[in-house]
Amino acid sequence: MTKAMLKTMAAIAVVAACMFSGANRIAMAQGAAPAAPAPGLQSPAPAAEEPGTKSFTLVSVEVDDTKFWLPSVIAVEQGDKVKLTLKNQVPGASNQHGFTIPAYNIAEVVTRGEPKTITFVADKAGVFQYSCQLHPAHIGGSLIVEPKSGPIKPL
Secondary structure, three states: OOHHHHHHHHHHHHHHHHHHHHHHHHHHHOOOOOOOOOOOOOOOOOOOOOOOEEEEEEEEEEEOOEEEEEOOEEEEEOOOEEEEEEEEOOOOOOOEEEEEEHHHOEEEEEEOOEOEEEEEEOOOOEEEEEEOOOOOOOEOEEEEEEOOOOOOOOO
């Protein structure tokens, strides 16, 4: 795949994540059940999950020699407890990849075949980058934390 195709796929994933997130909030506000997540965008919360916890599975993968954390965008509301299950599925000699969200003081090393689960409270509103602190050239993503009072206002 060309870099242009990869960028297009990443842009589509961002748009889909935003559309899914907004559609669920509208459905819940109208009393309807939330829509099923698009494949790969969000993991459904287990039945035993406590209310207010948003669960996601992020997977490190390689496509045409480029390494990604997918999904590339996750969205929660300020005050939500966030549970991230990190999986490294990148083949090759290096069996460890990093995952960091500096704004939340999160820095983990994820070994292939050994998923890691982290939890935190999304207490700061904004858009926060996540990436691999061990390999800066890898493509990360964004954690969007919407303020309790409504959507994030553009800068």
